Each structure stands twice: as structure tokens, then as C-alpha cells.
Amino acid sequence: MLTPKRIHALPLQLANQIAAGEVIERPASVIKELVENSLDAAATEIEVTIEGSGSQLIQVRDNGFGIHPDDLGLALSRHATSKISSSDQLSQIASLGFRGEALPSISSVSNLSLVSRQHDSECGWLIHHEEDSAAPVAHPPGTTVAVRDLFFNLPARRRFLRSARTEQQQILTTLQRLALSRFDVRFQCDLNGQQKLNLPIAETQAQQLVRVGKICGQAFVKQALVIDQQFDFIDIKGWLGHTETHRPQADQQYFFINGRVIRDRLISQVIRQAYAELIPPGRHPVYVLYMTIPLDRVDVNVHPTKHEVRFRETRLIHGLIHRAVSDELHQQINTKLSPTSSPVEQQIAE
């Protein structure tokens, strides 16, 4: 029977756990948040360590600019961020994070430790909870976040996790997406003591293609078509799968907007349409595409995970993406390049 009750504020821990429900769905979500924080801290090296399915341990260590010791507690408290400070900045977001929710959310559903050392500091500083005072520890410049026993206090969430293999696969996929977003950063991942990913910084196009090949496979890279198109205020660069490298699943489609990993159903549909008759029905193209658009024409504050975006001129942008992909495909097909002389092969040879 429902009876009227008085209103009270939720305890902090519970409020954080509720917020965590939106952003931290599984171990891979932790990886995404922590690695994005490392990228926002201008790290050039990111090392990930996973134990078990990620529920046992997820650790991300970077060489970024670190956190001031006095701010460590704030880093773990809700709605605290170094990335924005006024509402007009919401329309110009250049960083991956800005909501100040990831660390407090993760911390409310795990045992978290945060160690950070700024470059001009003599040692690192460690905290576990937002109310702790920081303790000095040995640590190289940069930040390490270790997340143990994920969802230990949320049995319902734990039950929804899939097999260790599936969770591990999700973690690697998430990392690979992030690794394709930043060729200027070295990524490494160890899983249960085994090296799963080792991607050195890729400066030249040829080095970038080596990274793409490790993630998307050699078949894709061998025949991939280079795309580099500018229209009005957007540009689209990257690699389009040859019309012969289609797949049964849409599992090798990478799209980035201003360096952010985007998974947007409508954009996927637009690109699929550009391939329309060029690949068999029911098959999916492979692509790695980077779109650049002025920050104020795209809204990333649509969903807490920021995987989806809203454009100020949706139809126009979708039309431009379609045109860029379609033009490129038809141009390449009309010139009837044989697979052995595709632009990518030329690029590697250069």
C-alpha cells in the first residue's frame, strides 16, 4: 500500500551508485572512462592491466599531467571536474570528459585507489575515498587508477555480467576503439599476465596502417581506400573498406568525431546506404573514419556515455557523410583500380 512519505536527500554513496548505473554498465565501461581521463590529461603512454573478467582488477596507468595532491578528494567527488567551469563552455567541449561523474561513480561500486604525481612533484599521492587525506607513495609522473572488485556491493549488476570471455572481449574492443582514435598515444594491455595489445605511437601513415591492421585485420588494410574529403565546414578522413571486404556483422565500423569514439545508429545507416548496391544485401562494410566539425555544431552532452551526438544540422551533416563516402567509392570503382595497386598499397610503399 502506498502511503505518502516525507522527502529526504539520498545518502551520497547511494546517489553515486544510481549515477553509476548510467555510465558503468560493465568492466569495459570502466576502461572507457579511465582511458578517456588519461587522454584528457595529455598522456602519450597508457598501460592497462586486467585480471579475471575485469571484475577482479582493472588498472589504467598513464604518463599524463597528473592531479594536484589537494584535488585528489575532489577527483572522487561528484560533479567536480577540471574540464569546464561555466555553462557557455558546454557548447565548445573539446575534452572527452566534462561531467565529473566517472570517478565517483566507479568508486561507489568498487574498491578504487587513485595515485597521481604531477611532473614537478617529488612523489605520488594516494587516496581511496573522497574524504581521505592523501598519503605519499612512490610513483612515476602520471596517474594510476586501480579498480578492484567491481560491483561487489551491487549483486544485481554482477548477475547481469556475461562470461569472463565476453567481458574480456568487450574490454579489448573498447580499448581498440580508443586506440584508433589517437595514433599519437602508445597503448598496451595485459590480461591475466599475457600481453594482448601493444601499439606503439604511429606517426607516419604507414605506421598508422600497421595499427589499423592489428585491429581491423590485414585483409581490410590491403584493399582499403583512402578517403580525405572536405566540404564546407566538415572534413572526413580515414579508410573505407573495399567493396569486397564486407562482413556478416557490423563489428568493424569505427567512426570518430573530433577525436571522440562515436557509435551512432543513424550515422552507420547513412554509411551503409552509401555502400548500398556495392555490397551484397545483409552484409556490412568495414571502415575507419574521422570526421572533424566545429565544436559548436555538435552536441556531445546527449547521453552520459557520450557515444551519441546531436548535430545542429542533422540532415545536412548526414548528407555530407553520405556524399563523402559515396563519391570516394564511386571514384575508386570507376577508375577500376586492381586490388594490387590500391592507394593504400602505394601509401605503404612510399
Ligand code: ADP
Ligand atoms: P571528468 O572527466 O568528467 O572531469 P572524472 O570523474 O572522470 O570527471 O574525473 C574527475 C577529474 O579528475 C577530472 O576532471 C580530472 O581533473 C581528474 N582526473 C581523472 N583522471 C585523471 C588522469 N588520469 N590524469 C589526470 N587527471 C585526472
Ligand code: MG
Ligand atoms: Mg572522465
